[in-house]
Amino acid sequence: MTTNNHMTSALFLLLGTLLILSQTCLGDDHHRNASLSIDMSSRRLIPNNFFGIFFEEINHAGVGGLWAELVSNRGFEAGGRHVPSMISPWGMIGDEKTISITTDMSSQFKTNPMALRMDVHCNPTTCPPGGVGTYNPGYWGMNIEEGKTYKVTFYVKSSGDLKAVLSLVGKNGTEVLAFKHIGADAEKMKKWTKIETTLTATGSDSKARLQLTTSQKGIIWLDQVSAMPTDTYKGHGFRKDLMKKLLNLKPRFLRFPGGCYVEGNTLANAFRWKETVGPWEERPGHLNDVWNYWSDDGLGYLEYLQLAEDLGAEPVWVINNGFGLLDSVDTPLIKPFVQEMLDSIEFARGNAKTSKWGSLRAKLGHPAPFSLKYIAIGNEDCGKPNYRENYVKFYNAVKKAYPDIKTISNCDASKKDLDHPADLYDYHNYTSPQGMLDNTRLFGKMSRNKPHAPKAFVSEYAVTDPTYKLDGTFKGALAEAAFLLSLEKNSDVVEMVSYAPLFMNQNDRKWSPDAIVFNSDKSYGIASYWVQTFFKESSGAVLLDSHLRIHAKDDNIYATAVKWTDKTEKKNYVTVKVVNFNHASANLDISLDGVDRKSIKLARQTVLTTDDLEGDNTFDNPTKVVPETSRFNSKDKKSLHDLVVEPFSFTAFDLVLN
Ligand SMILES: *[C@@H]1O[C@H](CO)[C@@H](O)[C@H](O)[C@H]1NC(C)=O
Ligand SMILES: *[C@@H]1O[C@H](CO)[C@@H](O)[C@H](O)[C@H]1NC(C)=O
Ligand SMILES: *[C@@H]1O[C@H](CO)[C@@H](O)[C@H](O)[C@H]1NC(C)=O
Numbered sequence: 001m002t003t004n005n006h007m008t009s010a011l012f013l014l015l016g017t018l019l020i021l022s023q024t025c026l027g028d029d030h031h032r033n034a035s036l037s038i039d040m041s042s043r044r045l046i047p048n049n050f051f052g053i054f055f056e057e058i059n060h061a062g063v064g065g066l067w068a069e070l071v072s073n074r075g076f077e078a079g080g081r082h083v084p085s086m087i088s089p090w091g092m093i094g095d096e097k098t099i100s101i102t103t104d105m106s107s108q109f110k111t112n113p114m115a116l117r118m119d120v121h122c123n124p125t126t127c128p129p130g131g132v133g134t135y136n137p138g139y140w141g142m143n144i145e146e147g148k149t150y151k152v153t154f155y156v157k158s159s160g161d162l163k164a165v166l167s168l169v170g171k172n173g174t175e176v177l178a179f180k181h182i183g184a185d186a187e188k189m190k191k192w193t194k195i196e197t198t199l200t201a202t203g204s205d206s207k208a209r210l211q212l213t214t215s216q217k218g219i220i221w222l223d224q225v226s227a228m229p230t231d232t233y234k235g236h237g238f239r240k241d242l243m244k245k246l247l248n249l250k251p252r253f254l255r256f257p258g259g260c261y262v263e264g265n266t267l268a269n270a271f272r273w274k275e276t277v278g279p280w281e282e283r284p285g286h287l288n289d290v291w292n293y294w295s296d297d298g299l300g301y302l303e304y305l306q307l308a309e310d311l312g313a314e315p316v317w318v319i320n321n322g323f324g325l326l327d328s329v330d331t332p333l334i335k336p337f338v339q340e341m342l343d344s345i346e347f348a349r350g351n352a353k354t355s356k357w358g359s360l361r362a363k364l365g366h367p368a369p370f371s372l373k374y375i376a377i378g379n380e381d382c383g384k385p386n387y388r389e390n391y392v393k394f395y396n397a398v399k400k401a402y403p404d405i406k407t408i409s410n411c412d413a414s415k416k417d418l419d420h421p422a423d424l425y426d427y428h429n430y431t432s433p434q435g436m437l438d439n440t441r442l443f444g445k446m447s448r449n450k451p452h453a454p455k456a457f458v459s460e461y462a463v464t465d466p467t468y469k470l471d472g473t474f475k476g477a478l479a480e481a482a483f484l485l486s487l488e489k490n491s492d493v494v495e496m497v498s499y500a501p502l503f504m505n506q507n508d509r510k511w512s513p514d515a516i517v518f519n520s521d522k523s524y525g526i527a528s529y530w531v532q533t534f535f536k537e538s539s540g541a542v543l544l545d546s547h548l549r550i551h552a553k554d555d556n557i558y559a560t561a562v563k564w565t566d567k568t569e570k571k572n573y574v575t576v577k578v579v580n581f582n583h584a585s586a587n588l589d590i591s592l593d594g595v596d597r598k599s600i601k602l603a604r605q606t607v608l609t610t611d612d613l614e615g616d617n618t619f620d621n622p623t624k625v626v627p628e629t630s631r632f633n634s635k636d637k638k639s640l641h642d643l644v645v646e647p648f649s650f651t652a653f654d655l656v657l658n
Helices: 005-028 241-249 301-311 337-347 357-365 387-401 435-442 474-489 527-533
Strands: 032-039 091-093 099-104 115-120 132-136 142-145 149-158 162-169 176-184 191-198 205-214 216-231 253-256 284-289 293-294 314-319 374-377 406-409 425-432 455-462 496-497 503-505 516-518 521-526 542-550 558-564 571-582 586-593 600-609 628-631 644-646 650-656
Touching: 032 558, 032 571, 091 099, 091 162, 099 132, 115 132, 115 357, 132 216, 132 357, 149 162, 162 191, 162 216, 176 191, 176 205, 205 216, 241 301, 241 516, 241 521, 253 301, 301 314, 301 337, 314 337, 337 357, 357 474, 374 387, 425 435, 435 455, 435 474, 474 496, 474 527, 474 558, 474 600, 516 628, 521 527, 527 600, 571 586, 586 650, 644 650
Parallel strands: 032 586, 253 314, 314 374, 374 406, 406 425, 425 455, 455 496, 503 516
Antiparallel strands: 032 542, 091 132, 099 115, 115 216, 132 205, 142 205, 149 191, 149 216, 162 176, 162 205, 284 293, 516 521, 542 558, 558 571, 571 650, 586 644, 600 628, 600 650
């Protein structure tokens, strides 16, 4: 991100023109003068885990998203335990005369009874060239890249000798990107056989498919088919390009796995952690019935903990506390659910040798305990009958066994004091740009006289369009920026914050906007994503007391100042962030009390703005609204007076301290 001066001045001209127009229309003031005085003696720290992310399995965020598995419905379980069952998105290669395909319950895995059965009617002379068989198009196409290697695993059985070809082919089924002959004699093939192989692509196609074909008459059964790129983040199965976008936010916590995904419409379809750990072939998978797609649970509880560790983030594990959206467990029957939670904590933190669940974790490849310091007791369940009664059972059990773990209640204490104990409480809000601006005043109004009151965890917030049709808007993102500044200021009562939702696969838009939009091979951040990047140094920084003076009637200017240390550069910075939610530009004076002016200089300035307030990034124009950074060297001698803050912009001024 560098500034293109030419473009910037063109933008200024354009903005200037718009400004004059809008001023005439709205009767807005000429530019504003604002001054920010900063008290450098301030000592209050923003909480260490202030800024994080919330990952929900929604919009194919994990399945067909961050989790790099390429095969969709890999165990043929998505269609339910029926014969025949729906095997979508698997397809048939050949016609009715040459092959028939169905399912049966012949799987060797008790937890995954379904398998695919192919009856091949043709032989080497009557089969079409290339043979007949089945293919899997993945999640709206597999991204296969030339030179990269894919690990393919599957289970197979046949009525006679097996002579087949495993291949990756382009989307039209003709261009072969990689292939291998698979063969074994009838004796071996009588029993289910696990085949593990790698395919190295000699071509690229972002909408490729995996296929197994044969020209041999007989019956072939197929089960538990996986294709994983070998090139994933640390080899842990996460898509690298999407991980890069997450790492760029420096998230200090990862709230997971939902959201309503935790609950399911009914408890029968809730996320049950014990069914998501262990060999992938034995995970039953489940219907994500709230967001309406099958989850094979390849991204299971252990993978979520690994994800948090890889991001350098504290896991915030949202447990199922006995609620579906439509049903719930009565308090007298809640004990097994409490135990399920305790077991999950032991799985994360327990001793690798001496504890039952800790030793399972070690066996599965992670002997070192994970950090787990936060348990959210449910998601948005406060209003439901039994919530409080059930909550207390979970709370007491956690505190007894793990007094250091912080618990999160679903009841919003910003409105009314809680009638039950909690360390934190969830605050969720999806609203209009104006609603988000109104919310900048919310946490300032909270009482400060109860030092032991639970702190707010703003675990879901976003400006949304009531019709959920839009990707997002720059105007909405700017209102979110103002809201985030208010949270920094009020971080004595707000301890953590995360935007929602994080991800959307372009092909499954259940909820928008979402911070990061992707398809099989590309991704972009919307303006709301880029707003969050301005806060990546906030966690653990010093919040400097600052006073903003504006000489105008409406005060749609918001600012904070934080002091932080760049550990690689070994330099101290004061970052002043300013939201100007006005049609007019502002001239800002920054003054710092308690520091010699000569020991401080403006090192760089980062601006996020566009003249299209209702616009946002798209696949066609993924960099329409991205931060632009200008760097200043000593020769520039930038004054801290009359700093121009553009109309409708979010600006960070980085001042370096000597
Ligand atoms: C802003 O300040 C300048 C002097 O620094 C003054 O000339 C100008 O009138 C002020 N503008 C407004 C709108 O107050
Ligand atoms: C299939 O794709 C390949 C490679 O893109 C192309 O050369 C070929 O013409 C295509 N065939 C059909 C039938 O579209
Ligand atoms: C969200 O914020 C808006 C604007 O302040 C407010 O009207 C609404 O009640 C809030 N919603 C919730 C669920 O707190």
